Amino acid sequence: MTPGRQFCAISLLLLAAGAHLPAAAGCSRPIIVPASATGQSVTINGAQVGGMIPDMINQLGVKIGCTFHWSPVPRQRLESMFIAGSADLMVAATQVERRDQAGVFVPVVEARPTLISVDFNRPSIHSVADLLERRQLRVALVRGYDYGPAYQQMIKTLTSQGRLYLEPDVRTVARMLADAMADVTIMPASGFIGALPGDARIEGLAGKLRIEPLDELPWIPTGIYLSKTSLTEADRTLLQRALVASVNSGVWWQAFKRYYPSAVLIDNTRPIEAAR
Structure with a gap:
């Protein structure tokens, strides 16, 4: 429409x-x-x-x-x-x-915030705890997004682990996933997918996404x-x-x-x- x-x-x-x-x-x-x-x-x-x-x-x-x-x-x-x-x-x-x-x-x-990636080969991630244990995964998040105490604590831990990128908007995060500069992000899938149209670099991601709910991040x-x-x-x-x-x-x-x-x-x- x-x-x-x-x-x-x-x-x-x-x-x-x-x-x-x-x-x-x-x-x-x-x-x-x-x-x-x-x-x-x-x-x-x-x-x-x-x-x-x-x-x-x-x-x-x-x-x-x-x-x-x-x-x-x-x-x-x-x-x-x-x-x-x-x-x-x-x-x-x-x-x-x-x-x-x-x-x-x-x-x-x-x-419902979910873990979003384009990698279908790695083992599934079901919780924030799982994500924090997978130290090889680089995480890109939108600066200013907030999904509650568990999310904020996760940000602190990822920062201390040296693998967190805080970016100004969803499209920047999507470009990082498309260019393999980051491995995963967290947000409602509707917000991520809704930001893709109009940018040729990331439009093709819509049909390639792996979306995984995390136990600690409810509705x-x-x-x-x-x-x-x-x-x-x-x-x-x-x-x-x-x-x-x-x-x-x-x-x-x-x-x-x-x-x-x-x-x-x-x-x-x-x-x-x-x-x-």
């Missing part, structure tokens, strides 16, 4: 869900949303931010009288801006404790944080109610299925039972 048709489909989905949304009250000012590339969920083209999540949020804004100012930033800087109170929203974010201190979280889907809520400091209580409440209503109506999961093939979502992305 072309971006234009995807945007029209998003508009129709939210129109159908309009009865579930709060009446348009309007935000008190434009909402500041820095964003980094995340598969087809958030795409960056120069200074332009696009993809499923910006399309959904912009259309939601039309319904409730809010506008959003998007800007591309590296993933690690995005989190620093949000925690410092210079960003109103943090999108495509996993729920972790330190972010909960800075924002109110609205879950959109659940995602984790992924969604949108609303700042507790930069947003007024009225704006935050309006946005939270609108987001929760749209998630519970099912339109966000329908949007995921429009932007991602079902084979990409299976076993690593699933709908939230109910947002709150």
Whole structure:
């Protein structure tokens, strides 16, 4: 589906869900949303931010009288801006404790981080512990991604072992796997595969991936944080109610299925039972 048709489909989905949304009250000012590339969920083209999540949020804004100012930033800087109170929203974010201190979280889907590689010859890896024992494997991760305490402890151990590369985005990690500069990465497969189109060096990886769940990295809520400091209580409440209503109506999961093939979502992305 072309971006234009995807945007029209998003508009129709939210129109159908309009009865579930709060009446348009309007935000008190434009909402500041820095964003980094995340598969087809958030795409960056120069200074332009696009993809499923910006399309959904912009259309939601039309319904409730809010506008959003998007800007591309590296993933690690995005989190620093949000925690410092210079960003109103943090999108495509996993729920972790330190972010909960800075924002109110609205879950959109659940995602399962997995071990991703292009090597089908090595023995299977079933856990982070297995990975840490395979010291010959070089690991490339996206700087700023966080899948909980076990993931953060793994980063510390891999760093001490001298075989961790922290990179600014998914495409850089994919190029490292394609060029045999790294052996494995960890993230939801939908985010990795969604970043491949449009780059001739890595597009061919999609059909060659080995995807392995790791015992210590379970399903984790992924969604949108609303700042507790930069947003007024009225704006935050309006946005939270609108987001929760749209998630519970099912339109966000329908949007995921429009932007991602079902084979990409299976076993690593699933709908939230109910947002709150």
